[in-house]
Amino acid sequence: MDLGFIGLGNIGGPCARHLVEAGHRVTVFDIDGGAVDRMVQLGAGAAGSTAGVAAASEAVFLSLPTPEASEAVVAGDGGLLAASRPGLVVVDLSTNSVGMARMLFERCRQAEVDYIDCPVSGGAWGADRGDLALMPSGDEAAFARVRDALVCFGKDSTEWLGPCGTGTLVKLINNQVFLVATQVFGEGYLLAAKAGLDIGSFLAVLRASSAGLYMPLADMIVKRQWESSNYDLSLAEKDLRLALESAEEIGTPLPLTEAAHRVLARSLEEGLGDKFFIGAMETLEAEAGFVAPVPPDMNKS
DSSP: OOOEEEEOSSHHHHHHHHHHHTTOOEEOOOSOHHEEEEEHEOOOOOOOOHHHHHHHHEEEEOSSSHHHHHHHHHSTTSHHHHHHHHTEEEEEOOOOOHHHHHHHHHHHHTOOOOEEEEEEEEHHHHHHHHEEOOOOOOOHHHHHHHHHHTTTBBOOTTOOOOOTHHHHHHHHHHHHHHHHHHHHHHHHHHHHHHOOOOOOHHHHHHTSSGGGGOOTTTTHTTOOOOOEEEEHHHHHHHHHHHHHHHHHHHHHOOHHHHHHHHHHHHHTTTTOOOOOOOGHHHHHHHHTTTTOOTTTOOOOO
């Protein structure tokens, strides 16, 4: 299948690689010329613009950092719709707001182009392995046309979720749940550390108890492993902000999410945006007037 890929970052680059390795003819574009060159070395073709990708492709995949980027690439001056032909399928793997996904769906529909919002979960690790959780919604017939390509980098169990915006809302709720839950553990750990509890015993008890559900990143938090990141704090802030925007459109208050978002927003103001999202611990520590030390029996490896 003739496919296009725009956005070759931590998620998009591995996804495009899997499509090439599966034997698809893939044309790529990214503002980072080095990312394009790496894909060309693997067997992809290069386009000089989004319009060039549209002209060469039956379906175009997007992996972009913000809703504004998706809007510009799809519907902006020189975007995909300016060069598309009827029947093109646009598969947006980015995390958008529900309103943005539905707006792009309508803009594409008017141009006789199919738009599928298909956000992903699993991070750079999942993209590299080719087993991302995919959340596709939009036109079911269009999804059927690209499903075989999607499962080149996503789980074989991937199924269509419903009308446009469904997949985006599921992704936002997924991120809302794990981001808020991780911050809750961070607060609890900070309380334990400042109180002088034995951290090894504290963690053992929590893992054996109901709180264990909230501890997938506990060791990284305790060891302060947030300098390098494949999911920046700035992206986490954006995702919670989009969840809140979408909740407002739907008319559902999210007070816990609002509180967690305020912490991430403060962390951005403090210059922590390029750290792994658990680096928001530094903001919590500043408010507590206490920096949790790494326990001597836990190394940073």
